[in-house]
Amino acid sequence: MEGCSESSSSRVMESSYSPKNKNRRLRAKVDAYNEILWRLKELGVEEAMHPDFEDDLWAHFNRLPNSYASDMSIEKAEDVLMHKRLLQMAQDPATRPAIEVRPEQASPSNQNNETSVHSNNLIRDDAQASAPKSELRPRYEITISTNDKRKFLSQLTSVISELGLNIQEAHAFSTEDGYFLDVFVVSCLKESGADELKKHLVKEIKKTERSLPSKKHVMDVNKQEQKGLGLRSEYVSIPNKGEDFWQIDTSLLRFEEQLASGSYGDLYKGTYLGQDVAIKVFRAEHLGNALQQEFTQEVFIMRKIRHRNIVQFIGASTRPPRLCIVTEYMPGGSVFDFLRKQKDALKLSTVLKFAIDVSKGMNFLHQNNIIHRDLKAANLLIDENNVVKISDFGIAKIQTGPGVMTAETGTYRWMAPEVIEHKPYNHKADVFSFGIVLWEILTRKLPYEELTPLQAAISVVHKGLRPTIPTYTHPGLEKLLIRCWQRDPSLRPEFMEILEILNHIEKVRQAK
Template structure:
């Protein structure tokens, strides 16, 4: 596995050009994350496999490919590539504590002597999730892998802490505290004993009948409406980030890529997961809270069918289909008419035609009453 990062002046079709370059080399893209800044720069990060030679040789092949693409597509724009072997990322020097904005009204630094880690319940690219206790309360502990820590990851970590400590809602996973002193970086939240909706659907082969589906949709809509009212865009809303507690209350989780919305009302830093991602996000266009509504619509379809969105396509093929061909999941014929109508409105190509979460909540509650 390798992680490849491209930085360049942003331009239309950049993502598709870079993915074509990787495909020509024979690499299989496992993850892709795209970021762009308000002043016109782009950072595209790919996790790939399929390269059997030395890493330095891959870097040389990429550089030759970039030169060819610069001549064909990128004109005089400057492109730089860097390749790191996965799990062997250089650890950058860190200060004694990460700077996280504080208004002085709350204390959230974890007393590690009161934190007890038990069994691992999940693992990701940048961290592991453990079950544990804090001051005798059952908690979930998200621990960052020291070997994966870099400057970008620290920014993401501090952003997640900053956002989570500001929010409190019954349909948002409750933040308890964090350890911000390297190398023991972790975020502690309430423990959600029933796991994610994604695991329930795809690993346990669970089924949501209409009443249960509506309850989940209402729970998520309440949580998302609260976040949007507080100018927070989640940016990675999907069933893997919807967690269930012992009472089957569903809560929105994982704010690693969430952002406080800019005063201008639009965002230009892109991230998320392709199968659930709004077309304007895939295309590097400015976006707002309606990007979360698109992702919610895809997640609601997943609840309805129990299927992975575009399961017959790779994530990148799905992204291209969504943007260029208006591809959307097929709604089953026996779907409740109001629910089918809501799905189609949520994933409209034009974000202004999508409902907001207060309207979605009204529609789902109306269907439930009927």
Template sequence: MGDSESCSSRQSEWSPAPVQSRKRRQKVEVFNDVLDKLRELDIEEAAEPGFEDELWAHFSMLPLRYALDVNTERAEDVLLHKKLLNMARDPLTTPAVDVRLVQHRPACDGNSVHSSFNKGDELETNSLQLPPAFGLSSNYENTLDGNESDGQDGKSQNMRPLHEVTISTKDKPKLLSELTCLMSENGLNIQEAHAFCSLDGYSLDVFVVDSWEKGIGHLRNTLVKEISNIEKKSVSKQGRSGFVLPPSHVEIPYDGSDVWEIDASLLTFEYKIASGSNGDLYKGLYRSQDVAVKVFKTEGLNGEMQQEFTQEVYILRKVRHKNVIQFIGACTRPPLLCIVTEFMSGGSVYDFLHKKKGIFKLPAILKVAVDVSKGMSYLHENNIIHRDLKAANLLMDENEVVKIADFGIARVQLQSGIMTAETGTYRWMAPEVIEHKPYNHKADVFSFGVVLWELLTGKIPYAYLTPLQAAVGVVQKGLRPSIPRHTHPLVVELLEKCWQQEPSLRPEFSEIIEILQHMAKKIFEEERVAKKRNLGEPCQIKEEWPMKIENENAV
């Protein structure tokens, strides 16, 4: 939101502030570079009165990283993006799609990929191939190139014909997911992607994909048709009133007899904990009990939000386990739609790691991992797939017991055990889910492996890549988070088991619990022996936590 300045505020970009101020200065520099290059190229539009303000408005409507990522050597691309966004805003020309051939030459010196393109480069087709509008980030390229075999033909590696697809349309929840699914269904392997959203709610998504044999025009027409169908389906869903959901989803009974239906007048809201696109989370009181209240926004309520609310209530009503957040009740009648659960005073594991900069030592990591594994084992035994397992959805109580939360996109597994459609968060997502292939509960095991790595390192997975870059790497290059050199061998072994590309090779959570308990016992014994050796005499070692892990029974 801090990137919404007007044309008149350009000079304020130079105000002395830390990193953000430096990046905004870079944005002004990029804007000036693009403007100068357009004028040097004698672009007719650039000479028109008011063009400078229009161009600045374009940069201001998009996130700061748009300016930092765009290839200034291809200033014309900025005009294309501006044109596509304007077309998307017009009901007669939306969705706006552009397709062009581009050429990727891997950079040899670790510098930006753009430096590897020279004016006038040609492929054997004799048509000029331009560099991508954004290209591959050096981190992404170096990461993926490390997995390439050395025996490839030099010519094919230096000159790769690709298509760049730029799409602009009205933004909506999970649009990016639907577009990547569309690419996959049409046989397009995404090599690179950049996704932006304008302040007035329009998307600008740029994909670099493998060449399309049927030609540019055919690819563009195919995408326009398919994206239009996606938009029509979205409008159809939004047109539904009340709580009428697709028949594949379970309805919540509304006969007023359910004991979980909460009287809104008995709820007291104390303070806001967090905000999201679909609602807000509050600390509150219900009958003198501390509770967390997840309130859904009722204005603009669409079928997707209704589905999330309905599914979460349905699943939370079914489950009761000490490592799963406890459901207290829900208000299911507008204007107040909310879900009430126990309040977890310790906050999320994500906040502890990344906001409070907390550190888990190995014994504590194993304890957290056991808590999560027991909760997940219970869910899977009850045919529930979480589908969004990550540190942000793991909460701690006052006794540091970790519980699994946020069941908005969880689902009851079908009798066949196979599910489809992408969901979850890219950095933690299993490859089969990213690829929109049929998947089962083993997708949660892959995500658990990423969570375990997160606990171990205190870092965000693939922090040097965008989420979509990470997804492409996981699927096409077998990319996994880098395991620290001195990690205990047993932990390394478990991580590698969870990250198997083939889901059937990943362990069940019941097996993971046994592995973790054995690991805790072995590591405790190693530490005990090491301390004795260092002290040169017997020492009293507290055995409470590993014994507690080993003997604890799931409730």
């Protein structure tokens, strides 16, 4: 439409097409925004003519994950307005939950069991026309927005099922400020008007919401649970009953591309209810007792922890032979890969940001009696906002007391001397590994790259070998590295102190 591409907001959006901008996800979001904006103005939508609309529309896209923009085609332009309205209504308790129900095309009943969530092969209109009327079932698109509560999505799908609705498609999005926007396409077992269906949904969802704790309450309870976990045994079976909202229905998983392959399993990028996820699949032929214990331990720990600098656990399938763990997808890849792509040493600001992110996550784990035991750059992932998060809790343990663990575990090049020697160790082993990680970030090199892993381990224990600190290292970081690498674990700092040191260096840097 005339004038659309010349608006101030559109000009800002076009700048994102610079060759220097390699963020494909941002580009996709920009494309979706511009297409929706153009379409709404072409349709003459009154709201789209308001001077502030373009900024409001961009703010709407930014509230939601990138997967939302991928779902919003030009044909769904007016749906975006409905989504904005529902999210606004969800902020007011008097109008929450905000629900829109509208008829969809019907589908033959004999296709119900064959149509999976996110299917791109839903029944076409011409197929509908040729289907006998006796086989047709009414279909509705249900859009729901409410405040984000843990366990709500699983409860919501249960409510939909109890109302006699068969979910054909599902897309779930969470906003940055704590609200849900969920879109379901359902088929009904019996004829039911949109207004009647909406009335039933509002009633049942309100009952469900009253029974769910707030996020803050859940976090407080989890924190208390985690602090008490040290009283339990190191290996705890995952409960099959009770609070099992984290159980994943594998039929709702959509696999897209393989990211990595290991001796015991594979890692995939995929989607789950509209959200981009990473899917760690354990191969059935390797499901011995040791691997099942590793899987059990990882799920047990990850489902208990929530922190900005720890990769978010979404769910798991615990039913052999299809064991898998689903986490948020980290488009930035690992810190290890990131470092190998850099041609020059990182700026001090970047080194400090990465180190602070890792320290925050590790401090949270240690405060809750969890030892990672395999801290290295390959197990640190980067999200779309350049936030570093700790991943891979396959060999993490709950500390049941001082000096009770003796197993040699982790990766030799990052392993603390006491762990290599099979001596009793505690959470300070992670601090030693952090020192190696900090050195990795500074140098972009593999620790002891001239030695084999076993040679490196022997030299660390018997010769006191440590990586060579570059001459360009900030004096404060050099002192921190030396302290983290102390042979005596009691001389190594806690992560709370490490955070204070790093924040002080950053504050001085900014003041210059």
